[in-house]
Amino acid sequence: MQKKEKILIVGAGLCGTLLAIRLAQRGYQIHLVEKRPDMRKETISAGRSINLALSNRGLQALRLAGLESQIQKECIPMNGRMIHDTAGELRFSKYSGRVNEYINFKD
Ligand SMILES: Cc1cc2nc3c(=O)[nH]c(=O)nc-3n(C[C@H](O)[C@H](O)[C@H](O)COP(=O)(O)OP(=O)(O)OC[C@H]3O[C@@H](n4cnc5c(N)ncnc54)[C@H](O)[C@@H]3O)c2cc1C
Incomplete structure (x- = not known):
């Protein structure tokens, strides 16, 4: 009402x-x-990011707003970050120590 x-x-x-x-x-x-x-509607100014890492708190907020399933369809799992050192070596740093746990990435 x-x-x-x-x-x-x-x-x-x-x-x-x-x-x-x-x-x-x-x-x-x-x-x-x-x-x-x-x-x-507008071209955003240089340097501003619109990517969003979405984890449990964000999903909970979306759930309350009734938007969780709609947004989750557009997310991809983000398991960790790749660190590129100055020697060109790569090291993967996982976001969670638990198996099958990840943050959601929304472009
Ligand atoms: C580089 C960067 C990356 C981030 N990445 C993530 C991420 O991946 N995932 C995540 O969960 N969080 C991320 N965060 C944190 C997240 O952006 C903040 O926690 C969140 O935006 C805070 O929300 P807010 O509504 O308090 O402030 P804001 O999102 O900053 O919103 C405040 C709004 O108020 C407007 N405003 C200010 N003054 C006025 C005024 N006088 N009149 C009218 N409008 C006004 C501003 O333009 C702005 O749009 C990131 C932050 C940064 C800086």
Whole structure:
């Protein structure tokens, strides 16, 4: 049921967008403002990354927002990082010591 209270959220980063969705799910009228242009519509400025490593906390937040399965379909497992040293040697550093555990990578 829609509530009469209106809530202004400043900043459409990870927290602002999640809060907007969760409060809207509770019926509040949300106005979300962001100082940067919409990255889905504009060319983003050089050096800014839009890749996201998504692990349990992020998945839990998406679950609360009802978006977990939708986003997980687009994720790929990220098992660790490859370290390239100055001699050109490669060393793989796993994110978890447990077998079959990984972080999700969302482009
Ligand atoms: C290089 C880098 C890589 C990262 N990689 C990951 C990762 O892979 N996975 C992960 O989980 N976390 C990652 N993080 C951490 C993650 O980005 C932060 O934890 C998260 O963005 C914090 O969310 P937030 O909403 O508090 O802040 P932000 O995401 O920074 O959002 C704040 C928003 O408010 C806007 N804003 C600020 N002032 C105003 C204003 N006056 N009016 C309007 N809008 C305003 C800003 O433009 C911004 O969009 C990374 C961080 C960095 C720096």
